[in-house]
Amino acid sequence: MTEPTPGATAPGLTTGAVARRLGVSPTTLRSWDRRYGLGPTARSPGRHRRWSPADIARVERMCRLTAGGVPPAEAARVALTTRGEDTGLTTADRPAPAATRRGGAGGGLPLGDVRRECRGLARAAVRLDSAELESRLSAAIRDHGLVVAWEEVVVPTLRAVGRKWASSADRYVEVEHLLSWHVSTALRRAPLLLPRAASPAGAPPVVLACAPGEQHALPLEALHAALDERGVPCLMLGAAVPPEALLAAVRRTGPAAVVVWSQARTTAASALARRIDGLRWGAAGARGRPFVLPAGPGWDRRALRGFPRCSGLGDAVGLLRALYAPDGTVRRMPHVQEAGGGPSAPRTRS
Known part of the structure; x- marks a missing residue:
């Protein structure tokens, strides 16, 4: 020495x-x-x-x-x-590719029985290693596709960070913020990593919006990226959309569906969902209406009564993709209740 x-x-x-x-x-x-x-x-x-x-x-x-x-x-x-x-x-x-290998906690985060990719992602987040986070997120999306990358790599890691944050007197705030920012960036870059199906010409969009006062838009960004990968046209309105602004957007665009995301029960606006569900447009005899999908853990069974449900991102994508016929016309789907509560949501405190 x-x-x-x-x-x-x-x-x-x-x-x-x-x-x-x-x-x-x-x-x-x-x-x-x-x-x-x-x-x-x-x-x-x-x-x-x-x-x-x-x-x-x-x-x-x-x-x-x-x-x-x-x-x-x-x-x-x-x-x-x-x-x-x-x-x-x-x-x-x-x-060898780690798709089927499992690992424990990474970087001191309580991950449990998860994919090995979660362990590496967690350690990079705890180290505040931006370059490694970008690399690992891109690899997960490229290797597994958006739905698997979100549900089996990103969400378990975000939840582990959230649990660590909640139990450590607001430590790890910087870890959660950095990880969330890189996840958002990776979702927006996904079209550069994955083949994208063509959107049906002239097809009406799916409107994606957070409920009024809801700031947790990351799961909605994952849904946007997954729908875009499958050629479903989307209109992303983002976080905390005021009721009248959302209603105006629906009237102006005549969407195939409206997804209203709520992370917490305090933001689950069931009255707004029912107002959207009651909107009609078009000529008499051929009037259109939106397919309304309240998504996220904020919606309880009472608020969801009469609306469809889905158990995760994959289910939401399948349900919304099925609205479109091959020629781009919209099928009118019945409001059938299904188990679950929308695209998988990371339980963080951001």
Whole structure:
């Protein structure tokens, strides 16, 4: 180990600070140092070991590789012999796809029995590693499609962050915000990663809106991306849409369906859903009406009485896609009750 020059400022971070930054335990860092030589290369004047930026970069690469399924010894070899984002792994060297492998908690988050991708995504979120979050989210969407990526990778990770936030006196707020922002970005970039079906010419859209006062629009963004992938035309109005604005949009566009998202019971506007359901347009004898789908955990059975239900994103996409005939005309679907409550919602506190 090198000694700092007299009067020089002690370099780098302590082991505890690095552990918090990377979302691993100090014991893990000491074990990697002892076994593989992935440790700090400098000491302070008080003989305390300090991690330089280069030391931290190496152990960050170690975290990324092990989270992706690379054996620790191989991950350490790569981390010690490469720079930056170059992992040194050829296609043949990389671990097998993790679609069916399961993993436990990632980065101290309570994930339970989930896909291995969740573990890597959680660790990247706890480390506040934007580049890794972007990479992992894009890979999940590209490898599994939007519905599976949302329901089996994104939602379990968001829920784990939300549980950690709720139980830790508002710590991990920055983790949830960063993860949500990257999920939103990945959903908007999905058309660049996946083949998109053509929309029927002249077909009326599906209007997507959050209930008045509802700010949790991320599940609605997932529905928008999944419908777009299947060629269903959409009109996204986003968060907290005032009642008269939503009614005006429905009157102006004559949509095939209106999805009203509510995350909490306090925003589930059943009176608004019934007003939308009562709208009619067009000439006498051929009047149109919207198919209204209240979605989200905020809608209880009483509020949903007389409206369709769906158990998750996949069900919502199937139900809305079935409204369109091959020629783009809209089928009139009966309001049949189904089990569930709309596209899967991450229970976060944002």
